[in-house]
Protein backbone atom coordinates (compact mmCIF):
# COMPACT_ATOMS: atom_id res chain seq x y z
CA UNK A 256 0.00 0.00 0.00
CA UNK A 257 1.31 3.40 -0.89
CA UNK A 258 1.52 5.63 2.11
CA UNK A 259 -0.61 8.76 1.79
CA UNK A 260 2.40 10.72 3.07
CA UNK A 261 4.79 9.25 0.50
CA UNK A 262 5.60 12.57 -1.19
CA UNK A 263 6.19 14.20 2.17
CA UNK A 264 8.35 11.37 3.52
CA UNK A 265 10.46 11.60 0.35
CA UNK A 266 11.58 15.03 1.51
CA UNK A 267 14.91 14.46 3.26
CA UNK A 268 14.06 17.26 5.73
CA UNK A 269 11.06 15.23 6.94
CA UNK A 270 11.55 11.53 6.19
CA UNK A 271 9.99 8.67 8.19
CA UNK A 272 11.26 10.07 11.47
CA UNK A 273 9.72 13.50 10.85
CA UNK A 274 6.43 11.94 9.77
CA UNK A 275 6.32 9.85 12.93
CA UNK A 276 6.89 12.94 15.07
CA UNK A 277 4.19 14.80 13.18
CA UNK A 278 1.68 12.03 13.72
CA UNK A 279 2.36 12.09 17.47
CA UNK A 280 1.97 15.88 17.74
CA UNK A 281 -0.86 17.77 19.43
CA UNK A 282 -1.67 21.21 18.09
CA UNK A 283 -4.02 23.92 19.34
CA UNK A 284 -5.43 26.14 16.60
CA UNK A 285 -7.10 29.28 17.91
CA UNK A 286 -9.50 30.79 15.38
CA UNK A 287 -10.81 29.02 12.31
CA UNK A 288 -11.31 31.82 9.80
CA UNK A 289 -9.17 33.07 6.91
CA UNK A 290 -5.90 31.84 8.42
CA UNK A 291 -7.28 29.01 10.51
CA UNK A 292 -9.08 27.15 7.74
CA UNK A 293 -5.95 27.07 5.57
CA UNK A 294 -3.78 26.08 8.55
CA UNK A 295 -6.18 23.31 9.57
CA UNK A 296 -6.48 21.86 6.09
CA UNK A 297 -2.71 21.77 5.51
CA UNK A 298 -1.93 20.29 8.93
CA UNK A 299 -4.59 17.61 8.56
CA UNK A 300 -3.38 16.68 5.08
CA UNK A 301 0.19 16.58 6.42
CA UNK A 302 -0.90 14.09 9.09
CA UNK A 303 -0.62 15.92 12.40
CA UNK A 304 -1.75 13.65 15.26
CA UNK A 305 -4.33 15.76 17.08
CA UNK A 306 -5.75 19.11 16.09
CA UNK A 307 -7.84 21.01 18.61
CA UNK A 308 -9.81 23.77 16.87
CA UNK A 309 -11.19 26.57 19.01
CA UNK A 310 -13.55 29.04 17.38
CA UNK A 311 -16.43 30.98 18.85
CA UNK A 312 -18.32 31.96 15.73
CA UNK A 313 -20.61 30.61 13.02
CA UNK A 314 -20.08 30.54 9.24
CA UNK A 315 -21.44 33.50 7.29
CA UNK A 316 -21.71 34.17 3.57
CA UNK A 317 -18.97 36.83 3.65
CA UNK A 318 -16.53 34.20 4.98
CA UNK A 319 -16.66 32.09 1.82
CA UNK A 320 -14.38 34.41 -0.19
CA UNK A 321 -11.37 33.18 1.80
CA UNK A 322 -12.29 30.59 4.44
CA UNK A 323 -11.53 27.51 2.41
CA UNK A 324 -13.15 24.78 4.50
CA UNK A 325 -16.67 26.22 4.33
CA UNK A 326 -19.41 26.14 1.72
CA UNK A 327 -22.79 27.70 1.06
CA UNK A 328 -24.68 25.15 3.12
CA UNK A 329 -22.54 25.98 6.17
CA UNK A 330 -23.34 29.66 5.70
CA UNK A 331 -27.03 28.98 5.16
CA UNK A 332 -27.24 26.83 8.28
CA UNK A 333 -24.88 29.16 10.21
CA UNK A 334 -22.95 26.13 11.39
CA UNK A 335 -20.34 26.87 14.07
CA UNK A 336 -16.99 27.17 12.29
CA UNK A 337 -15.25 24.60 14.47
CA UNK A 338 -17.99 22.06 13.74
CA UNK A 339 -18.11 22.73 9.98
CA UNK A 340 -14.32 22.55 9.80
CA UNK A 341 -14.18 19.28 11.73
CA UNK A 342 -16.77 17.72 9.44
CA UNK A 343 -14.84 18.66 6.33
CA UNK A 344 -11.44 17.74 7.79
CA UNK A 345 -12.71 14.32 8.86
CA UNK A 346 -13.40 13.54 5.22
CA UNK A 347 -9.93 14.71 4.19
CA UNK A 348 -7.97 12.62 6.68
CA UNK A 349 -9.86 10.38 9.08
CA UNK A 350 -6.66 9.32 10.86
CA UNK A 351 -6.23 12.76 12.42
CA UNK A 352 -7.99 13.32 15.73
CA UNK A 353 -9.95 16.55 15.41
CA UNK A 354 -11.29 18.23 18.54
CA UNK A 355 -13.71 21.03 17.57
CA UNK A 356 -14.60 23.38 20.42
CA UNK A 357 -17.23 26.09 19.94
CA UNK A 358 -15.88 28.35 22.67
CA UNK A 359 -14.30 31.73 23.12
CA UNK A 360 -10.67 31.48 24.22
CA UNK A 361 -10.07 33.92 27.07
CA UNK A 362 -7.82 34.38 30.08
CA UNK A 363 -9.95 32.08 32.19
CA UNK A 364 -9.72 29.05 29.89
CA UNK A 365 -6.66 29.57 27.66
CA UNK A 366 -4.33 27.37 29.73
CA UNK A 367 -6.92 24.65 30.03
CA UNK A 368 -7.54 24.68 26.27
CA UNK A 369 -3.80 24.25 25.72
CA UNK A 370 -3.78 21.29 28.12
CA UNK A 371 -1.63 23.18 30.60
CA UNK A 372 -3.75 22.72 33.71
CA UNK A 373 -3.40 19.78 36.08
CA UNK A 374 -4.52 16.59 34.39
CA UNK A 375 -4.45 18.13 30.92
CA UNK A 376 -2.51 16.81 27.97
CA UNK A 377 -0.14 19.57 26.97
CA UNK A 378 -0.17 20.71 23.34
CA UNK A 379 3.15 20.82 21.49
CA UNK A 380 2.36 23.99 19.58
CA UNK A 381 -0.19 26.81 19.41
CA UNK A 382 -1.20 28.34 16.09
CA UNK A 383 -2.68 31.80 15.87
CA UNK A 384 -5.65 32.00 13.53
CA UNK A 385 -7.39 34.81 15.37
CA UNK A 386 -8.24 38.30 14.21
CA UNK A 387 -7.89 39.76 17.68
CA UNK A 388 -4.75 41.50 18.95
CA UNK A 389 -5.78 40.89 22.54
CA UNK A 390 -6.07 37.15 21.97
CA UNK A 391 -2.58 37.11 20.46
CA UNK A 392 -1.10 38.78 23.55
CA UNK A 393 -2.93 36.22 25.65
CA UNK A 394 -1.48 33.37 23.56
CA UNK A 395 1.95 34.96 23.96
CA UNK A 396 1.50 34.93 27.76
CA UNK A 397 0.47 31.27 27.72
CA UNK A 398 3.41 30.40 25.48
CA UNK A 399 6.04 32.25 27.52
CA UNK A 400 4.68 31.12 30.90
CA UNK A 401 4.69 27.43 29.96
CA UNK A 402 7.41 27.29 27.32
CA UNK A 403 5.07 26.17 24.54
CA UNK A 404 6.01 27.58 21.11
CA UNK A 405 3.43 29.47 19.10
CA UNK A 406 3.21 30.76 15.56
CA UNK A 407 1.92 34.29 15.15
CA UNK A 408 0.07 35.15 11.94
CA UNK A 409 -1.92 38.21 10.93
CA UNK A 410 -3.44 39.54 7.76
CA UNK A 411 -5.50 42.54 6.76
CA UNK A 412 -5.96 44.25 3.42
CA UNK A 413 -3.00 43.33 1.23
CA UNK A 414 -0.59 42.82 4.10
CA UNK A 415 0.40 39.99 6.37
CA UNK A 416 2.92 38.97 9.01
CA UNK A 417 4.26 35.73 10.41
CA UNK A 418 6.70 34.73 13.10
CA UNK A 419 7.42 31.50 14.97
CA UNK A 420 7.99 32.26 18.65
CA UNK A 421 9.90 29.80 20.80
CA UNK A 422 10.43 30.74 24.42
CA UNK A 423 12.57 30.94 26.42
CA UNK A 424 15.48 31.52 24.03
CA UNK A 425 13.81 33.67 21.45
CA UNK A 426 12.19 37.09 21.42
CA UNK A 427 8.48 36.92 22.19
CA UNK A 428 5.68 39.00 20.68
CA UNK A 429 5.99 41.63 23.44
CA UNK A 430 9.75 41.99 22.88
CA UNK A 431 8.90 43.20 19.39
CA UNK A 432 5.51 44.83 19.88
CA UNK A 433 5.41 45.70 23.60
CA UNK A 434 1.76 46.72 23.70
CA UNK A 435 -1.24 45.71 21.62
CA UNK A 436 -2.69 48.43 19.40
CA UNK A 437 -5.46 50.44 21.03
CA UNK A 438 -9.06 49.93 19.98
CA UNK A 439 -9.64 51.41 16.55
CA UNK A 440 -5.92 52.01 15.95
CA UNK A 441 -5.52 49.08 13.65
CA UNK A 442 -7.34 48.40 10.41
CA UNK A 443 -9.46 45.25 10.65
CA UNK A 444 -10.84 42.89 8.03
CA UNK A 445 -14.10 44.62 8.81
CA UNK A 446 -12.95 48.07 7.74
CA UNK A 447 -10.13 47.29 5.32
CA UNK A 448 -11.14 43.97 3.80
CA UNK A 449 -8.75 41.11 3.23
CA UNK A 450 -7.17 39.82 0.04
CA UNK A 451 -7.61 36.06 0.19
CA UNK A 452 -4.14 35.24 -1.26
CA UNK A 453 -2.58 37.12 1.67
CA UNK A 454 -4.42 34.87 4.11
CA UNK A 455 -3.40 31.77 2.17
CA UNK A 456 0.27 32.83 2.04
CA UNK A 457 0.47 33.82 5.71
CA UNK A 458 -1.27 30.59 6.76
CA UNK A 459 1.09 28.54 4.58
CA UNK A 460 4.08 30.27 6.16
CA UNK A 461 2.64 29.43 9.58
CA UNK A 462 2.19 25.78 8.61
CA UNK A 463 5.74 25.60 7.24
CA UNK A 464 7.02 26.89 10.58
CA UNK A 465 4.69 24.52 12.46
CA UNK A 466 5.89 21.44 10.57
CA UNK A 467 9.50 22.42 11.16
CA UNK A 468 8.90 22.79 14.89
CA UNK A 469 6.82 19.62 15.19
CA UNK A 470 9.38 17.51 13.35
CA UNK A 471 12.21 18.82 15.52
CA UNK A 472 13.80 21.10 12.93
CA UNK A 473 13.61 24.14 15.22
CA UNK A 474 16.69 25.72 13.69
CA UNK A 475 14.94 25.89 10.31
CA UNK A 476 11.98 27.80 11.79
CA UNK A 477 14.29 30.82 11.89
CA UNK A 478 14.33 33.97 13.99
CA UNK A 479 12.55 36.12 11.50
CA UNK A 480 9.50 38.28 11.38
CA UNK A 481 8.19 37.96 7.83
CA UNK A 482 6.08 40.83 6.50
CA UNK A 483 4.46 40.87 3.12
CA UNK A 484 2.51 43.20 0.89
CA UNK A 485 1.17 41.09 -1.93
CA UNK A 486 -0.21 43.96 -3.98
CA UNK A 487 3.24 45.53 -4.32
CA UNK A 488 5.14 42.22 -4.41
CA UNK A 489 7.05 43.03 -1.25
CA UNK A 490 8.25 40.37 1.16
CA UNK A 491 10.46 41.53 3.98
CA UNK A 492 12.42 39.45 6.47
CA UNK A 493 13.39 41.13 9.74
CA UNK A 494 15.75 39.20 11.97
CA UNK A 495 14.66 39.09 15.59
CA UNK A 496 17.75 37.26 16.78
CA UNK A 497 18.83 40.27 18.88
CA UNK A 498 15.31 41.43 19.69
CA UNK A 499 14.87 39.64 23.02
CA UNK A 500 14.58 42.29 25.72
CA UNK A 501 15.53 41.83 29.34
CA UNK A 502 12.83 44.34 30.29
CA UNK A 503 10.09 42.64 28.25
CA UNK A 504 7.02 42.45 30.50
CA UNK A 505 6.25 38.88 29.45
CA UNK A 506 9.52 37.00 28.89
CA UNK A 507 11.85 39.35 30.82
CA UNK A 508 9.81 40.15 33.93
CA UNK A 509 7.53 37.11 33.61
CA UNK A 510 4.44 39.16 34.28
CA UNK A 511 1.51 37.74 32.39
CA UNK A 512 -0.85 40.68 32.29
CA UNK A 513 -3.19 39.29 29.66
CA UNK A 514 -3.49 35.94 31.37
CA UNK A 515 -4.17 37.64 34.70
CA UNK A 516 -7.22 39.47 33.36
CA UNK A 517 -9.53 36.71 34.50
CA UNK A 518 -12.83 37.20 36.13
CA UNK A 519 -15.89 39.11 35.13
CA UNK A 520 -18.19 38.73 32.22
CA UNK A 521 -17.13 40.40 29.01
CA UNK A 522 -18.72 41.80 25.92
CA UNK A 523 -16.92 42.04 22.62
CA UNK A 524 -17.87 43.56 19.31
CA UNK A 525 -17.53 40.95 16.56
CA UNK A 526 -15.50 41.88 13.52
CA UNK A 527 -17.67 42.81 10.58
CA UNK A 528 -21.01 41.78 11.97
CA UNK A 529 -22.99 44.54 13.69
CA UNK A 530 -23.03 42.09 16.55
CA UNK A 531 -21.94 41.88 20.17
CA UNK A 532 -20.87 38.79 22.03
CA UNK A 533 -21.61 38.61 25.74
CA UNK A 534 -19.69 36.01 27.71
CA UNK A 535 -20.64 35.11 31.28
CA UNK A 536 -18.12 35.10 34.12
CA UNK A 537 -16.56 31.78 35.00
CA UNK A 538 -17.26 28.41 33.54
CA UNK A 539 -20.82 27.84 32.47
CA UNK A 540 -22.51 24.84 30.92
CA UNK A 541 -25.88 25.94 29.70
CA UNK A 542 -28.77 23.58 29.08
CA UNK A 543 -29.80 24.62 25.59
CA UNK A 544 -33.21 23.00 25.92
CA UNK A 545 -33.97 25.22 28.89
CA UNK A 546 -32.74 28.26 26.94
CA UNK A 547 -34.86 27.29 23.95
CA UNK A 548 -38.02 27.04 26.02
CA UNK A 549 -37.26 30.30 27.83
CA UNK A 550 -36.82 32.14 24.56
CA UNK A 551 -39.99 30.60 23.12
CA UNK A 552 -42.08 33.46 24.47
CA UNK A 553 -39.76 36.11 23.03
CA UNK A 554 -39.66 35.07 19.43
CA UNK A 555 -39.15 32.37 16.85
CA UNK A 556 -36.73 29.81 18.22
CA UNK A 557 -34.58 27.33 16.41
CA UNK A 558 -32.56 24.67 18.22
CA UNK A 559 -29.60 22.98 16.51
CA UNK A 560 -27.21 20.48 18.13
CA UNK A 561 -24.77 23.27 18.98
CA UNK A 562 -26.81 26.38 19.60
CA UNK A 563 -30.18 28.07 20.03
CA UNK A 564 -31.22 30.89 17.78
CA UNK A 565 -34.05 33.33 18.33
CA UNK A 566 -35.45 36.06 16.14
CA UNK A 567 -37.00 38.49 18.60
CA UNK A 568 -40.63 39.41 17.89
CA UNK A 569 -41.52 43.02 17.34
CA UNK A 570 -40.05 45.94 15.53
CA UNK A 571 -36.43 45.39 16.54
CA UNK A 572 -34.42 43.38 14.10
CA UNK A 573 -32.50 41.41 16.70
CA UNK A 574 -31.25 37.89 16.45
CA UNK A 575 -29.88 36.04 19.42
CA UNK A 576 -27.58 33.03 19.26
CA UNK A 577 -26.83 31.16 22.49
CA UNK A 578 -24.07 28.56 22.81
CA UNK A 579 -23.74 25.89 25.47
CA UNK A 580 -20.75 27.66 27.05
CA UNK A 581 -23.17 30.42 28.03
CA UNK A 582 -22.21 32.91 25.35
CA UNK A 583 -24.79 35.04 23.63
CA UNK A 584 -24.28 36.75 20.30
CA UNK A 585 -26.72 39.59 19.67
CA UNK A 586 -26.94 40.47 16.00
CA UNK A 587 -28.47 43.75 14.95
CA UNK A 588 -26.74 46.01 17.46
CA UNK A 589 -23.29 47.41 18.07
CA UNK A 590 -24.22 48.71 21.51
CA UNK A 591 -22.63 46.53 24.16
CA UNK A 592 -24.75 47.89 27.04
CA UNK A 593 -27.82 46.96 25.11
CA UNK A 594 -26.40 43.48 24.43
CA UNK A 595 -25.70 43.02 28.14
CA UNK A 596 -29.19 44.04 29.08
CA UNK A 597 -30.58 41.60 26.52
CA UNK A 598 -28.42 38.93 28.14
CA UNK A 599 -29.81 39.73 31.56
CA UNK A 600 -33.36 39.84 30.28
CA UNK A 601 -33.49 36.71 28.13
CA UNK A 602 -30.73 34.43 29.40
CA UNK A 603 -30.33 35.51 32.99
CA UNK A 604 -27.17 36.29 34.89
Ligand SMILES: [Zn+2]
Pocket residue numbers: 426427428429430431499500503504505506507
Ligand atom coordinates in the same frame (compact mmCIF):
# COMPACT_ATOMS: atom_id res chain seq x y z
ZN1 LIG B 1 9.51 39.08 25.38
